[in-house]
Amino acid sequence: xARVTYLLLIALLVLPSVVFATQYVxxxxxxxxxxxxxxxxxxxxxFYVGDSLAFNYNAGAHNVVVVDANGYDQCLASPNxxxxxxxxxxxxxxxxxxxxxxxxWHCNHTDQKLKVTVN
Ligand SMILES: *[C@@H]1O[C@H](CO)[C@@H](O)[C@H](O)[C@H]1NC(C)=O
Ligand SMILES: [Cu+2]
Numbered sequence: 477x478a479r480v481t482y483l484l485l486i487a488l489l490v491l492p493s494v495v496f497a498t499q500y501v502x503x504x505x506x507x508x509x510x511x512x513x514x515x516x517x518x519x520x521x522x523f524y525v526g527d528s529l530a531f532n533y534n535a536g537a538h539n540v541v542v543v544d545a546n547g548y549d550q551c552l553a554s555p556n557x558x559x560x561x562x563x564x565x566x567x568x569x570x571x572x573x574x575x576x577x578x579x580x581w582h583c584n585h586t587d588q589k590l591k592v593t594v595n
Contacts, residue, residue: 497526499566502590507532508540508579510586523594528568531577535563538579538588542567548576548591551583569594 500521503512508531531540541547542557553559559580560567569575575592582588 497524497528499528499530501530501532503532508538508588509533510538510579510582510588512588514588514590518590518592523569523592525569525572525594527594528566529577529592531560531565531567533563535561538582540565540567541578541580543576543578545574545576548578548589551578551589553578553580553583 500523502508503514503517506512533540540560541553542559543552544557546552547554547556569592572594575594577590577592579588
């Protein structure tokens, strides 16, 4: 028992980013959708390497395209670093930096776009 506790302690010390990684549901109950204010959603949240985002939406109605800053500003889906359309996409941050996501069909029309800074 003492040994198990000891090993658990070591794991907590060695792997803080894994142990304490947070999965955020984008838009909370509203999900990844038109008409949700993602500027407000990121407000007050601090993201770290190891954290992940879960995009929940009706497959076929929306998608998730990983773009760069220019793609985010201008709603350009191409070129991109990946596009997802399952309706439940979980993306994990492995590297610190700025990440940009758009819905290809609603970025221009309803601002369905998300920028996240990962520390
Ligand atoms: C959004 O609008 C810009 C500027 O009109 C256009 O270049 C771009 O292709 C549009 N994005 C999509 C995904 O249709
Ligand atoms: Cu959309």
